[in-house]
Every structure is written in C-alpha cells, then in structure tokens.
Amino acid sequence: MKQIFRGRLLGSSLMVGASMLAATAAWAQEGASGDGQIAVPNGVAAAAPSSAQATTQDTGPTNVDDTQGEIVVTGTLVRNPNLVQSSPVQAVTSEEFSRRNANVAEQLIRELPGVVPSIGSAVNNGNGGASTVDLRGLGSNRNLVLLDGRRIAPLGLSGVVDTNNIPVALVERADLLTGGASTTYGADAVSGVVNFVTKRDFSGVELSASNQITEQGDGNYFRTDLTIGTNLDDGRGNAVFSIGYQEADPVLQGGRDFSNFNIDSRTGLAGGSGTTVPARFTGLGLGTNQQINVATGALVPTYALFNFNPQNIFQTPFTRFNMFGAARYEVSPAIEFHTRGLFSRNTVQTVIASSGTFGNSLTIPFSNPFLPAAARGQICTAQGLTTAQCNAAATAQPTIVVGGQTVANPAYRTFNANVARRFVEAGPRLSTYTTTIFDYEAGVGGDITSGIQYDVTGSYGESENIQRQSGNGTLTRLRQAALATNTATCVNDSNGCVPINLFGPAGSITADQLGFLLGVTNSTATRTTLSQVRGLVSGDTGIAIPFATNGVSFALGGEYRRYTAAVISDELTQRPNEVLGNGAASPDVRGEYDVKEAFGELIVPLIEDRSFFRNLTLELGGRVSDYSTAGTNWTWKAGGTWEPISSFKIRGNYQKAARAPNIAELFSPFVQGLDNGTDPCASINATVGSALGNVCTAQIVAAGATQQQANAILAGGIVTDAGGQINVSSGGNAALGVETANTWTVGAVIQPTFLPGFSLTVDYYNIRVRDAITSPTVGDVIGGCFTPLQAPTSVACSQIQRSVTDGSLSNTAAGVILPLSNLGRIRTDGIDLTANYRQNLGFGALALSFNGNWTNKNTFRATPTSVNRDCVGFYSTNCLSIQPEFSFNQRTTLTIGGADISLLWRFIDSVRYEPLALAADLDTANGGLGAPQADFQRIGAEHYFDLSTRFGITDNFDLTLVVQNLIDNQPKVVGSTIGSTAYNSGNVYPSTYDALGRRFSAAVRLRF
Structure with missing residues (x-):
C-alpha cells in the first residue's frame, strides 16, 4: 500500500507540474497532429478533418509528426519516416471515437471486424472489473495492449491490460497490428498488438462533455474531459495534462421484454435456477428434488424455479476518474527529456441474482420452529421414525434437566438435507471492483548523428484491484442459524445467532435473520507491478546498397521487465464454499518473474526507382529473451514490400512468435468456478446397472461414497441444476513452458491513378500456435x-x-477438471479487406470507407486426444464469445461546410449452434439431454446502423449528435443455457448483439 501511495503522490505531482507549465505559457491553436486529421495513404486526397474516415489501413509508418521528437510506428522499432513496413496495420482515428461517442476504448474496439468481444461492459457474470481486448479470438492473453508503443501496468495475474485505463480524450488513433509481433514487442504479442497513440503536440484548451441514454430511459452514460496543453520554445517542447470523469448507470435484464424471463434453451419454456424460493431439498430419502408447498407445508416435486434474469444486468455500472500528463523538452538535438504519467481510478459493479444456500448440506432439528408439520411427517417417514418418535422430536430441545443435571435429550433428533433456498429478501449480490492504477515513465533521447537517434526509458507502474462483495452470507452462520429449536435463539448462541426460516415463501426471512446471516463482509485485493527499462538506438546508417537510394535503417536495443502479482483475500474468502454464492475459494497467490531481452531490426531498401521495381524493401528482425521462469527463447521475423508501380504494392511478413506463461498460469492454485454445461448422468438412460449408470456411480464412489450409496443416489435421480451451471475446477501449473507460434501475412495495396481518392488493401493472415498453454x-x-x-x-x-x-456436478463437488498444459494447438487464418474513397463534390466532400474480415477457421485442440474444435460461425458452451465468419463496418460521411452527417453500417454474419455440441446432445444413449430448440440453433445475419451528425457551430465549438442502433434491432433469443456463462446472458449474446436498443447521445466540445 505504501508503494501505491508513493506512486499516486508522484503521479499527482507530475500532473500538477504539467498543468502549471501549460498554464504559464501562451495559448496556441491545436496543431495538425491534434485536429483529428488522419494519415492518408500516399496519393489519396484527404478530405476535410470533419469527414475523416472511420478506419484506414497503413501503407507506411503511421506517425503523428515526423518533423520533431519520437516517431510512433506500430510494428517496428525503426524510426525512419521514409521507409515502409511489411505488416498491415489498421488505424482507428480519434474522429471515429468521436463519431461513436465511445466512452472507453473497449466499446469501440470490440465492434471492429477481426476482433472478438472479450470481457467488457456487456459482461456481468464473469466480469472481474475490467475490459480487455481479444484479437482474432486467440485470447486476451495473446495480444498486447500498448500506450504509445510501451507497456503499462497490467490488470492482474494474467498480465493483460485493462483498457478502461486508456485516456480516450488524448488518443490520436488506435493501431491494430495483425499477426505476431513478439520480435518487436516481446512475449504475448502472438496475435498482434493494439497500440493507443496519444496526441503528441496538443496545444490549447479543450473541454468536452457527452451524455448517452437508451430509448427506454435507462443506461445513462455521462463523460467529461478537460485537456490543457502548450508547445514550448517554438516547438522544442510540449506539455499536456488531461483530466476526465465518467459515470454509467446499469441496464437491468428485467427492463427488456426478451430477457425479463429466463428461458431454457432445450425446452423453450421458462427456465431458471433450482436454488429457488420456496426452498428445495434433496438427500431426504424422498426420491426426486422436493420443494415446500407453502399452502400445505408438504414436500412436493419441484414446481417453481427461480427466474434470476431480472436482477442481472446488460450494462455494468461504471465510474472513472483519470489523469494523464506528458511533457518533453529538447535541450539540444542530442538531449530531449520526456516523461509521462497515468493515473486512473475505476469502479465497476456486477449485479447478479440473490444469494442463497446452493444445495449446501445442513443439519436441521425436527424441532426447528419453522419446519411445517406436513414436511416433518414426510421426513420422519423417510427416516424410519415412528409416529411417537416423530411427535416427540417435534418439540424436543437438545438437552433436558434430570435430577438437577443437564443431559442430552434422547427425544431430540436432527436430519441432514441439501437445501437450495434463494435469499430474495436480501436483494441481489453485488461485487464492487475498484481499480487504481498508476504508471510513470521517464527517459531521455536525442541524436547521435544526423540520422541516428537513441532513447533510454524507464517506467514503473502499479495496479490494485479490490473486490468487495455484499449480499452473500456465510455457510458457517447459515448452519448455525439452521440448527435452532425456537424462534429466538440457536443451539449455538455464542455470537448473537438469529434462527433462520428456510421453509417459508418469499419474505419469510426477516431483517433480523438477514442481519445475522449477512453480518460479515468479504474482500479480495489483486496487486500487480511492472518495472521496465529499455535502451534503443535506431536510424539510418546512410549506407545504401546498389540499386537503392535510401540507406539501410536499423534498430538495436535491450530491455528488462519485472512483473509481480499477488492476490490477498480475507479469511472468509479463502475458505472453500464459505461465502454463499461464491463456491470457489480465493486463496492468497504470489508470483513474480523477470525477463532480459536483446533485439534488433533492419529495413533494407533493395531496389528503388527502377522499371517494375519502384520499391523493393526487405525487413528483418530478431529478439532473444531470457525468462527467470521459462528460460531462453528466440523470436524472429522476415518480411518485405514490392511496389512494381506507383499504384500497386505487395507486402508479406513471416514471424516466429512466442509467449511465456504468465503468473496466473504458473502459480494460481486449483479453485472451483461455475460455467454452463450439461451432465450426462442426469439423463433418463442413466440407470443403475447400465453401462452409462456404471460410469456415473463409479464417479460418485471415487468421491467417497460406497457402491450402495452411489446406487441409491443414481436410483433417486441425478439432477443438473436447472440454471444450467456446473462446477469446474482449474488452476496453474508450475511446469508450463513457452508456447510458440508461426504467423505470416501476405497482401496488396492498390491506389489506382485513374481513380484519385481511392485505396484498397487486402491481406491474408495465418497464425499457428504450438505447445499452447490451454485447458480443455x-x-x-x-x-x-x-x-x-x-x-x-x-x-x-x-x-x-x-x-x-x-451425485451432481454442483454442490461441493470439484465438477469438471480443466488442467492447464502445453499440449494445446491453435490455428486461425482469414482475410482483412479495407477500401476507402474520398471525393470533393464542389459543394462538399464525400468519404466512404469499408473494413471487412473473413475468418476461415479458428481451431482449438486442448490435448492430442481432444477434439480439434472450430468455433468460427458457431456458438455453444464449448465456444466462448461469438466469432462470425464474415463481418464488416462501412461508413459514409457527407461534409458540407462546417457540418457533416455520417452513417455507419455494421454487419455480422449468421452463426449457428456448434455441430459437435449438437451431436453430443442427440446421443441420448450416452447421456445426451436432447437438442436445443430448433429456433435457438441459428442466429441470422445482423445489420446495425449508427447515425451521427456534427455541427461546427463556431471555429471553437462543435456539437455531435449520435443515434446508435438506429432501427432498434433486438438481439436473437437463444435461451440462457446454450453458451458460456460470461457471454450467453439474458437469453442472448449481449457482447456481440446489441441488447440495449436504440440509444441517443449528444457531445459538445469547446476548444481555444
């Protein structure tokens, strides 16, 4: 905590210093690098800044200002603005952030073709308080998120970056680099990088504010930012300071018709959880699950499941306060100091249905004052008690006084039962995640010669994520409160125990009972640090080989990084199954590793300005990394570009990438969690003595039961929780090694001279990961x-x-074991296509852009004996977030004077239920539970339209109005048990398909 406090203090000092420096200088209008204008491919006419296209495809370096200071080029460390690179880079400009009224980076990035939605604001159950990026569907741990080409402190044990911390107000553009980039940026860049490039020479004052609300009147989202910057000494330096605040309200699933009632994907009827109210009981010897009939007090077969949808949410509540400051000053051409500080404090809240006792085993006296007489009689019969014994037990206290001595009461009896009762009286379970991040960087660079520069930079960052839970209760207090023989005190009354009524309808648990049950809180803190130092020498050697005019450019350097991470939980959270509704324990975890690296890159012009060889360039690179946990490994790349004529270019790149196991993968202990899944032993074909039944009983015996007990459990029926969730157990593996990948891309850039203003890029990518760190x-x-x-x-x-x-896969069972290993194989390939056209119409300007992706396959095999599963175009519990085969964004912008109108068309190809999952469902002989409803087995192609209009009211003031989901498309209902818990929620897939409906937003920006 002291380190974090010192970090915050240092960050605040930097921000205040930058602000004071800016305030004492003369104001100037924002320069070319900050007016929203984007870099255009060579030969393409640029439209007015207000009609900037949605995305571009880089054909060369994407630098902000190559006349002074550092050049930020995504995909290479060589800083020569005259040279091109072989890797395709898709750039999303600040204009697109403005047109979408994007409040955080994740909201915009997840809608780009080729990006698969990851954890973000649309994920409720499974959100750890952060937003992450998943390029190509290979996992958020296989791509890097950078800020100005540098790493920042990660979120947690997995080493991924929380994009909620990106200072959107200062982002000039976001570059998405396809394919491996480990040679340039080190491990984790297997599928590529997302590099957020900030405005380098911001000068002036900019105040912006925006507000968004749904047509239903919920989900209000407010954001405001103030940015102050100034250029110093005729451009020798710059200082900028930005401060922002935003706040988002939740959108409840109960507020939408399609999600208000839980739907079972198999039956198409009302679904829900078996942890319900009135309570449901098993283990009483009465056969199937029994539920209290509140009218008669008798135990009857289950008749009412719990509809948990209304309490869940589609948009997580979110608040953020952030500061960002940067400064640079050139003392001389040989010395330029630069510094950057980032501070952000975010609060994300997840809201899930009421807690309860989820089948916990409880000991209950027959004399429990809340136990209905009818139910007591049934249980007595099942336990083999006579009527006289039952009547005596109904009022018996644990002890009696005989001859002046307190002795055990022989009439006192108890029974054990697995009780599933929802504590609706307590409201929903809330998990509040507060993330505080500080990241500071400082360095010095400059010219060694007129063509060669150096840079030495060090940085340190800390991130702390604190989870506080409420509305849960603890198992110890529940068991204490259930063991009562009167309404006032418990058998063990040492801590003010209040007996609990588990047998009544909704509302029967009183405030006093809840006060005791929920009278303790629990929390978990996750802390990470990242220390790094990098030295780089790069530039133009001045040596050109024959047939070339430009010299060979190079980059040489070394880097050191040290990661630490720890999870610290309170005593309650560390005890398995103690916190009701959590299931898994969260034991303390600590881990660290460091890496030392050396790297180099070359860009070699081979032929220039010759017939059919206007430009032929070779690009080479290599990096050696020494990990304290995984040893030494090499990565390298080779690529090139060939431009036979001025309007046509071919480019290609081959890379060997690598990823070392992160702290979570190495050091996390095995813990239980939940996910959607079906249990074959719940099939009607799982009978005692059958081949299927023998497998089921063997697994119960392995858990500690006798064969007789296992047969009795199976005969009574094994029931999968009606909520569709089962326990899964997973954890780290200290024996993990490095995973490697081979990636290659090949493509073309077309800029025909006969069609000025038009450009087309097409690139094929292929990524194969071997020895992948995966779990089944x-x-x-x-x-x-x-x-x-x-x-x-x-x-x-x-x-x-x-x-x-x-016998279930729920309750206290470990459930399905999902071990981590290096046995995985992952492969994906596809094509990216981008087209842009700009035309001056005389009375205005027209800009058209198209960005599309076709994914051929994305196969995953966890072990050599596992299924080689392809999830492109499919959804099921085996496939996480939906990845369509084809998707595109097309934007049309018309600019007239100081105003423009822009329409964005987003297309998502149709997807269907995974064939392998369907085959398993239909294999009823081996426990298949039947297929989902036919109508739920396909989601048709979706078209979304977003309309934005911007008015330049004055030179310094503009207004932007946006309507998202213009035609109010509703997501396709597929039920709540057909996919993974994190992404299949509220009967739909809200991360992929808009569950909020039509939304309106307005934004104002004042600049001077």
Whole structure:
C-alpha cells in the first residue's frame, strides 16, 4: 500500500507540474497532429478533418509528426519516416471515437471486424472489473495492449491490460497490428498488438462533455474531459495534462421484454435456477428434488424455479476518474527529456441474482420452529421414525434437566438435507471492483548523428484491484442459524445467532435473520507491478546498397521487465464454499518473474526507382529473451514490400512468435468456478446397472461414497441444476513452458491513378500456435468420457468429480477438471479487406470507407486426444464469445461546410449452434439431454446502423449528435443455457448483439 501511495503522490505531482507549465505559457491553436486529421495513404486526397474516415489501413509508418521528437510506428522499432513496413496495420482515428461517442476504448474496439468481444461492459457474470481486448479470438492473453508503443501496468495475474485505463480524450488513433509481433514487442504479442497513440503536440484548451441514454430511459452514460496543453520554445517542447470523469448507470435484464424471463434453451419454456424460493431439498430419502408447498407445508416435486434474469444486468455500472500528463523538452538535438504519467481510478459493479444456500448440506432439528408439520411427517417417514418418535422430536430441545443435571435429550433428533433456498429478501449480490492504477515513465533521447537517434526509458507502474462483495452470507452462520429449536435463539448462541426460516415463501426471512446471516463482509485485493527499462538506438546508417537510394535503417536495443502479482483475500474468502454464492475459494497467490531481452531490426531498401521495381524493401528482425521462469527463447521475423508501380504494392511478413506463461498460469492454485454445461448422468438412460449408470456411480464412489450409496443416489435421480451451471475446477501449473507460434501475412495495396481518392488493401493472415498453454473445454472433458462412452475406470472419466451427497456436478463437488498444459494447438487464418474513397463534390466532400474480415477457421485442440474444435460461425458452451465468419463496418460521411452527417453500417454474419455440441446432445444413449430448440440453433445475419451528425457551430465549438442502433434491432433469443456463462446472458449474446436498443447521445466540445 505504501508503494501505491508513493506512486499516486508522484503521479499527482507530475500532473500538477504539467498543468502549471501549460498554464504559464501562451495559448496556441491545436496543431495538425491534434485536429483529428488522419494519415492518408500516399496519393489519396484527404478530405476535410470533419469527414475523416472511420478506419484506414497503413501503407507506411503511421506517425503523428515526423518533423520533431519520437516517431510512433506500430510494428517496428525503426524510426525512419521514409521507409515502409511489411505488416498491415489498421488505424482507428480519434474522429471515429468521436463519431461513436465511445466512452472507453473497449466499446469501440470490440465492434471492429477481426476482433472478438472479450470481457467488457456487456459482461456481468464473469466480469472481474475490467475490459480487455481479444484479437482474432486467440485470447486476451495473446495480444498486447500498448500506450504509445510501451507497456503499462497490467490488470492482474494474467498480465493483460485493462483498457478502461486508456485516456480516450488524448488518443490520436488506435493501431491494430495483425499477426505476431513478439520480435518487436516481446512475449504475448502472438496475435498482434493494439497500440493507443496519444496526441503528441496538443496545444490549447479543450473541454468536452457527452451524455448517452437508451430509448427506454435507462443506461445513462455521462463523460467529461478537460485537456490543457502548450508547445514550448517554438516547438522544442510540449506539455499536456488531461483530466476526465465518467459515470454509467446499469441496464437491468428485467427492463427488456426478451430477457425479463429466463428461458431454457432445450425446452423453450421458462427456465431458471433450482436454488429457488420456496426452498428445495434433496438427500431426504424422498426420491426426486422436493420443494415446500407453502399452502400445505408438504414436500412436493419441484414446481417453481427461480427466474434470476431480472436482477442481472446488460450494462455494468461504471465510474472513472483519470489523469494523464506528458511533457518533453529538447535541450539540444542530442538531449530531449520526456516523461509521462497515468493515473486512473475505476469502479465497476456486477449485479447478479440473490444469494442463497446452493444445495449446501445442513443439519436441521425436527424441532426447528419453522419446519411445517406436513414436511416433518414426510421426513420422519423417510427416516424410519415412528409416529411417537416423530411427535416427540417435534418439540424436543437438545438437552433436558434430570435430577438437577443437564443431559442430552434422547427425544431430540436432527436430519441432514441439501437445501437450495434463494435469499430474495436480501436483494441481489453485488461485487464492487475498484481499480487504481498508476504508471510513470521517464527517459531521455536525442541524436547521435544526423540520422541516428537513441532513447533510454524507464517506467514503473502499479495496479490494485479490490473486490468487495455484499449480499452473500456465510455457510458457517447459515448452519448455525439452521440448527435452532425456537424462534429466538440457536443451539449455538455464542455470537448473537438469529434462527433462520428456510421453509417459508418469499419474505419469510426477516431483517433480523438477514442481519445475522449477512453480518460479515468479504474482500479480495489483486496487486500487480511492472518495472521496465529499455535502451534503443535506431536510424539510418546512410549506407545504401546498389540499386537503392535510401540507406539501410536499423534498430538495436535491450530491455528488462519485472512483473509481480499477488492476490490477498480475507479469511472468509479463502475458505472453500464459505461465502454463499461464491463456491470457489480465493486463496492468497504470489508470483513474480523477470525477463532480459536483446533485439534488433533492419529495413533494407533493395531496389528503388527502377522499371517494375519502384520499391523493393526487405525487413528483418530478431529478439532473444531470457525468462527467470521459462528460460531462453528466440523470436524472429522476415518480411518485405514490392511496389512494381506507383499504384500497386505487395507486402508479406513471416514471424516466429512466442509467449511465456504468465503468473496466473504458473502459480494460481486449483479453485472451483461455475460455467454452463450439461451432465450426462442426469439423463433418463442413466440407470443403475447400465453401462452409462456404471460410469456415473463409479464417479460418485471415487468421491467417497460406497457402491450402495452411489446406487441409491443414481436410483433417486441425478439432477443438473436447472440454471444450467456446473462446477469446474482449474488452476496453474508450475511446469508450463513457452508456447510458440508461426504467423505470416501476405497482401496488396492498390491506389489506382485513374481513380484519385481511392485505396484498397487486402491481406491474408495465418497464425499457428504450438505447445499452447490451454485447458480443455467443458465439452472436451465430458465428451472424452461419455462420447463415446469410456470404461468407468478410464483416465478420461476420472476428470469428472461428483458430489458424494447427490451425485451432481454442483454442490461441493470439484465438477469438471480443466488442467492447464502445453499440449494445446491453435490455428486461425482469414482475410482483412479495407477500401476507402474520398471525393470533393464542389459543394462538399464525400468519404466512404469499408473494413471487412473473413475468418476461415479458428481451431482449438486442448490435448492430442481432444477434439480439434472450430468455433468460427458457431456458438455453444464449448465456444466462448461469438466469432462470425464474415463481418464488416462501412461508413459514409457527407461534409458540407462546417457540418457533416455520417452513417455507419455494421454487419455480422449468421452463426449457428456448434455441430459437435449438437451431436453430443442427440446421443441420448450416452447421456445426451436432447437438442436445443430448433429456433435457438441459428442466429441470422445482423445489420446495425449508427447515425451521427456534427455541427461546427463556431471555429471553437462543435456539437455531435449520435443515434446508435438506429432501427432498434433486438438481439436473437437463444435461451440462457446454450453458451458460456460470461457471454450467453439474458437469453442472448449481449457482447456481440446489441441488447440495449436504440440509444441517443449528444457531445459538445469547446476548444481555444
């Protein structure tokens, strides 16, 4: 905590210093690098700044200002503005952020073709308080998120960056680089990088404010930013300071017709959770799950599931306060000091349905004052008690006084039951994640010669994420409160225990009872640090080879990084199953590693200004990395560009990339979690003595039951929780090694001279990851045992561990074991296509842009014996976020004078239920539970339209009005149990398909 405090103090000092420096200088209008104008491909006419296209495809370096200071080129460390690179880079400009009224970077990035939605504001159950990026669907841990080409402090144990911390107000553009970039940026850049480039020479004052609300009147989102900057000594330096605040309100699933009621994906009928109200009981010897009939007090077969949808949300509540400051000053051409500080404090809240006792085993006296007489009689019969014994037990206290001595009461009896009762009286469960990040960087650079520069930079960052939970309760207090024989006190009354009524309808648990049950809080803190130092020498050697006029450019350097991470939980959170509604414990975790690296790059012009060889350039690079945890490995790249004529260019790049295991993958202990899944042992074909039944009973016996007990459990019926969730267990593996990848891209850039203002780029990418650090999917493990059916003692079936009390994959069972290993194989390939056209119409300007992606495949095989699963165009519990085969964004912008109108068309190809999952569902002989509803097995192609209008009211003031989801498309309902919990929520897929509906926003910007 002291380190974080010192970091915050230092960051605040930097910000105040930058602000004072800016305030004492003369104001100037914002320069070319800050007016929103984008870099245009050579030969393409640029439209007015107000009609800047949505995205561009780089054909050369994307620098902000190559006349002074550092050049930020995504994909290479060589700083020569005259040379091109072989890797395709898609750039999203500040204009696009403005047109979308994007409040955080993740909201815009996840809608780009080729990007698969990851954890963000549309993920509720499964959100750890952050927003991440997933390029190509290979996982957020296989791409880097950079700020001005540098790493910043990561979010947690996995080393990923929380994009909520990106200072959107100062972002000039976001560059998305396809394919491996480990040679340039080090490990983790297997699928590419997202580099947020800030405005380098901002000068003046800019105040902006925006507000967004849905047509339903909810989900209000407010944001305001103030940026102050100035250029110093005729451009020798610059200082900028930006401060921002934003706040988002939730959108409840109960506020939309399609999500108000939970729908079971298989039956198409009302679904929900078996942890319900009135309470449901198992383990009483009464056969199937029994639920209290509140009218009669009797136990009857389950008749009412709990509809948890209304309490869940589609948009997580969010607040952020952020500061960003940067300054640079050139003392001489050989010495330029630069510094940058980032501070952000974010609060994200997830809201899920009320807590409860989720099948916990409780000991209950027959004399419990809330136990209905009818239910007591049924339980007595099931327990083999006579009527006289039952009547005596109904009022018996634990002890009696005999001859002046207190002794055990022989009439006092208890029974054990697995109780599922929702505490609706307490409201929803809230998890509040407060993230505080500080990241500071300072360095010095300059000219060694007129063509060679150096830069030495050091940085340090800390991130702290604190989770505080409320509305849960603890198992210890629940068991204490259930063990009561009167309404006032518990058998153990040492801490003011209040007996709890688990047998009544909604509202029967009183405020006093809740006060005792929920009278403790729990929290977890995750802290990370990143220290790094980098030295770089780069530039033009001045040596040109024959047939070339430009010299060979190079970059040489070294880098050191040290990561630390720790999870610190309170005592309650560390105890397995203690916090009700959590299931998994969160034990303390600590880990660290460091890496030393040396790297080099060359860009070699081979032929220039010759027939059919206007330009032929070779690009080479290599990096050696020494990890304290994973040893030494090499990465390298080779690429080139060939421009036979001025209007046509071919480019290609081949890279060997690598990724070392992160702290989570190495050091996390095995813990339980939840995910959607189906249990073959819940099938009607799972009978005692059948081949399927023998596998089921063997797994119950392995948990500690006798064969007789296992047979009795199976005969009574194993029921998957009606909420569709099962336990899964996963954790780290200290024996993990480095995963490697081979990536290559090849493409073309076309800028025909006969069509001025038009450009077209097309690039094919291919990424293969070997020795991938992966764990099997739930379907992999269940299918490995049951499809086809294996022997009860097989290794495949041992990866499924059941509850010893009811045989389920829920309760306290470990459930499906998902171990991490280096046995995975991942492969994806596809094509990116970008086209832009700009035309001066005389009375105005027209800008057209198209950005599309076709993904051929994205296959994943967890182990050599697992299914080689392809999730492109499919969805199921085995496939996480939806990745369509084809998607595109097309923007049309018309500018007339100081105003423009722009229409964005977003297209998502149709997807369908995964064929492998469907085959397993239909294999009822081996436990398949039947297919989802036919109408739920396909989501048709979706078209979204967003309309924005901007008015330049004065030279210094403009107004932007935006209507998102113009035609108010509703997401396709597929039920709540057809996909993974994080992305299949509220009967739909809200990260991919707009669940908020039509939204209106207005933004004003004042500049002087």
